[in-house]
Amino acid sequence: MTIQLKDIAKYLNVSVSSVSKTINGTGRVGKETRERIMKAIEELGYQPNEVARSLKRKSANSLGVIVSDLSNPFYSKVIKGIESVASRNDHHVIVCNSNEDAHKEEEYVKLLMQNRVSGLIIASVGGNPKALKPYIRSGIPFVFIDNEPRIDEQYNLVTIDNIKASYELTQHLLDQGHRHLAIITGPLDQSTALERKLGFEKCLSDNGVTMSEQWVGSGEFKQASGYAIMKDWLKRDQLPTALFAANDFLLYGATKALYERGLRIPDDMAVACFDADDETGLIRPRLTSVVQPAYDIGAAAAEMIMRRKQEGAPRQAERIVLESSFRPNESSLKGR
Amino acid sequence: MTIQLKDIAKYLNVSVSSVSKTINGTGRVGKETRERIMKAIEELGYQPNEVARSLKRKSANSLGVIVSDLSNPFYSKVIKGIESVASRNDHHVIVCNSNEDAHKEEEYVKLLMQNRVSGLIIASVGGNPKALKPYIRSGIPFVFIDNEPRIDEQYNLVTIDNIKASYELTQHLLDQGHRHLAIITGPLDQSTALERKLGFEKCLSDNGVTMSEQWVGSGEFKQASGYAIMKDWLKRDQLPTALFAANDFLLYGATKALYERGLRIPDDMAVACFDADDETGLIRPRLTSVVQPAYDIGAAAAEMIMRRKQEGAPRQAERIVLESSFRPNESSLKGR
DNA sequence: TTGAAAGCGCTAACAT
DNA sequence: ATGTTAGCGCTTTCAA
DSSP, rough: OOOOOOHHHHTTTTHHHHHHHHHHHOOOOHHHHHHHHHHHHHHHHHOOOOHHHHHHTTTTEEEEEEOOTTHHHHHHHHHHHHHHHHTTTTEEEEEEEEOHHHHHHHHHHHHHHHEEEETEOOOOOOSSSGGHHHHHHHHSEEEESSSSSOOOOOEEEEOOOOOHHHHHHHHHHHHHHHOOOOEOOOOTTTTTEEEEHHHHHHHHHTTOOOOGGEEEEEEESSSSHHHHHHHHHTTTTOOOSSSESHHHHHHHHHHHHHHTTTTTTTTOOOEESSOOOOSSOBBBSOOOEEEOOHHHHHHHHHHHHHHHHHHOOOOOOOOOEEOOOEOOOOGTTOOO | OOHHHEEEEEEEHHHHHHHHHHHHHHOOOOOHHHHHHHHHHHHOOOOOOOHHHHHHHTTEEEEEESSOOTTSHHHHHHHHHHHHHHHHHHEEEEEOOOOOHHHHHHHHHHHHTTTTEEEEEEOOSSSSGGGGHHHHHTTOOEEEEESSOOOOSOOOEEEEHHHHHHHHHHHHHHHHOOEEEEEEETTSSHHHHHHHHHHHHHHHHHTTTTOOOOGEEEESSSSEEEEEEHHHHHSSSOSSEEEEEEEEHHHHHHHHHHHHHHHOTTTTTEEEEEEEOOSSSSSSSOEEEOOHHHHHHHHHHHHHHHHHHHHOOOOOOOOEEEOEEEEEEEGGGGOO
C-alpha cells in the first residue's frame, strides 16, 4: 500500500490539512510542526498522488503534443523544445504520433482533452479540420505548428514564413542559372506543402520563368512519394536541371531514384529542399536547404501555452513566425 | 463549464450510475435507457474526465518513458515503438528527456511515479543507480532499455547482445586485414559503452592482436566527445588504421576531426560503429554498422508492461534480448 | 433494471 | 496555528 497524506497525518497526530499545507507551502503552519512533517515525509517516502491533485486542480500539469511522424528529426527537435519548456514549468509532455493519419489525429485530440492537459500542440495533417473546432472552442489552449488548419476558428500558431523561404530557395536556384526547375511537394491540403509550392511559383513568375505543370509533383511528405514521383519522371525524354523538394524525405526518395538510374548530383540534376539538417556531417553532396528552427518552434509553442495558463484569461489568438535559415551549398547545386 | 456525468444523468432523469455503466459497458442497463443515454452523450458532447477515472482506478492509462536524448534517432524510433503498442492498448505515453543527466533522470522517475503511470521505460544513464531502488520496489513495472542498471534489485530489461555484436563488428575489421584498431566508446559506467568495449577487447585477444590502451577513448555518447578524442589522437605520430566507435554520434565527431585534418575514409582510416542507420541514403562513404532494432525494443518494452498490468501479479523479472543486424559496407572499410 | 452513496487522494474554505 | 470537511468527477458496491 502506497502511503498517503492521511498516513503521515496519523503518524504525527496532526491534521491532513497541515500536511497538505506544508507540502504546498500554502496557508499557515507552525514552524515546528512543519519540520516534523517534512521529516516524516522524508522518512516514510511519501509521494504525492498527482492524479488526485490534478482532479482537484481541474487541470493536469501536462502538455499534449501530436506530431505526424515521431521519427522525423524535425519533430523530435520540436518535442525536445517543448519538453524543455514544460519541464521548467513543472509540466510533463504527452507525445502522440498521428502517423499522417487524420483519424488518429482526432482520436488523440480527444484523448488529450479527456486527460485535461493544460494545452495542446499539434502538427495537424488537416484531414478534417472542422472536427477540431469543438475542441478548440472548449477553452484549452491549442497551438498549431507547422501546418495551419483550414478553419475559420481563432487559433494560435507557430511557424516560419514558408512562402518567403521557398521563394528565396527558388531564387537561389535561378541565380545558379537553372531554368528548368521541378518541384516535388507534399499534400496540397497542408499549408506547408501548398505554401512552399506558392513561393516557388511566385519566384519563377517574378523572374519570367515559366513553370511547367509537368514538373510539379505532389505526394505525402515521405521518401516513398519522392521516389515514386522521380521514378515516374525518369521515364520522360527530358529532365529538369534542378529539383526543389518540399522536405528532406521527398528529396531522399527522389535522389534514390536518380542514383538507381545512374544519374549524378549535381551534374545531372541540382537539388535543394526544406528541412535537410545534416547532423552527421557525412551527407554528400552537401545539401542546399531551408532549415527551420525546430527546437525554437517547440519552445515557443510550449511557452505560449504556459503563458496562457498563467494569465488565465483566454485572450486573442496569437501567431508567431520564426525565422528559418537558408543554407546554400554549392556541392548540390552547380549552375547551368 | 464542461459537461459531466451528472449533467447527462439529470438531463435524462436517470442515475449517474446508469450513465457510468453504459459508458463502461459494465453492469446491467436496460436497452432503452442505454440508448437514450448514448444519444444524450452524443448530443451533449460529453467527454469523460480521465483524471477522475484514473484516480478511481488507481492507475493512469499511461506509460512513462525516459530517454537520454530525444533528438537521437535511435530513441525516437524506440518511442515510436512504445507509442504504437501503448496506443493499441488505450494508453498514452509521457516522454521525458534526461539529456544524459542522472539528476534529471531521477526527477523524472519521481514525476512519473507521482503521476501513477502504469509502467516506466527507462534508458538510464546510470549516474546513481541505487536511487532508483525504492521506486522499483514500489511495484510499478520498470523496464530498462539500452543500459543495464548497476543494481542488485530485480529488473526487467530489453536490449541486444552488445558484447556479441561488438565482437562481430571487430572481427569484420580484422578480417579486412586491419591490425591497428582504435575504439572510442561512451561512459564506462554505462553497460552499453562497457560491453561494446569488452566485445572489442575479447575479439582482439581471441585473434592474438594486442589492444593498445593508447587507442582506447571514452567520453559521452556525443559528437563533441568523438571529436575531442580524435582531435587529441591526431597529435600523435602514428594513427590506427581502423576506428570502432561505440555509437554513431561518436563516429560523426571523429570523422569531423579527420576531415578537418584532410584525412580520408577509408583510405587513411577505416571506420565502423553502432547505430548508424542512414535514413537519407546520402551518407558517404556508406557506413559499416551494427544497427539495433529500435522500434522493436520500444515495442517489446511496452508490451512487457502491458502484459504485467493485465496479469496483475508482479511475476519474476524478465529479460528480452533482441537481435541486432550487422551491416558491413566496403566503402567505409577497405582493408590493409 | 435502477439508484444511492461511499470513496479514490487531495486541496481549500471554514471553523476552532 | 491547527483541524474538519466538502467536494473534484468518476466507479462500484449495495439496496431497492
